[in-house]
Amino acid sequence: MSPRKTYILKLYVAGNTPNSMRALKTLRNILETEFRGVYALKVIDVLKNPQLAEEDKILATPTLAKILPPPVRRIIGDLSDRERVLIGLDLLFEELNDEGYDFEDGLFDGPDPDS
Numbered sequence: 001m002s003p004r005k006t007y008i009l010k011l012y013v014a015g016n017t018p019n020s021m022r023a024l025k026t027l028r029n030i031l032e033t034e035f036r037g038v039y040a041l042k043v044i045d046v047l048k049n050p051q052l053a054e055e056d057k058i059l060a061t062p063t064l065a066k067i068l069p070p071p072v073r074r075i076i077g078d079l080s081d082r083e084r085v086l087i088g089l090d091l092l093f094e095e096l097n098d099e100g101y102d103f104e105d106g107l108f109d110g111p112d113p114d115s
Helices: 018-035 050-055 082-088 091-098
Strands: 007-013 039-045 063-068 073-076
Touching: 007 018, 018 039, 018 082, 063 082, 073 082
Parallel strands: 007 039
Antiparallel strands: 007 063, 063 073
């Protein structure tokens, strides 16, 4: 799947904690494989810039915020659940929609998933 949009992302971390480093590593892997250069990522250390976290109402770290394209979405945690991250970034939803899922009825109207 190749995204057609440019994604603006912010990752809020608290220093070099294991969870923060895992979130950054996982996110970079996802960005390299799924986005292929159509993104901008800003990593914000809330220990160095607490005012940015306060302005953006960040209560826990690590937190990934998708600013663009709308709607704004936040994912809290180390981002180890790849599927949850892709859903949060609207990538998995679009991929499933392209394959024929009818989300309004909750029905699948596409290729047989068992074939």
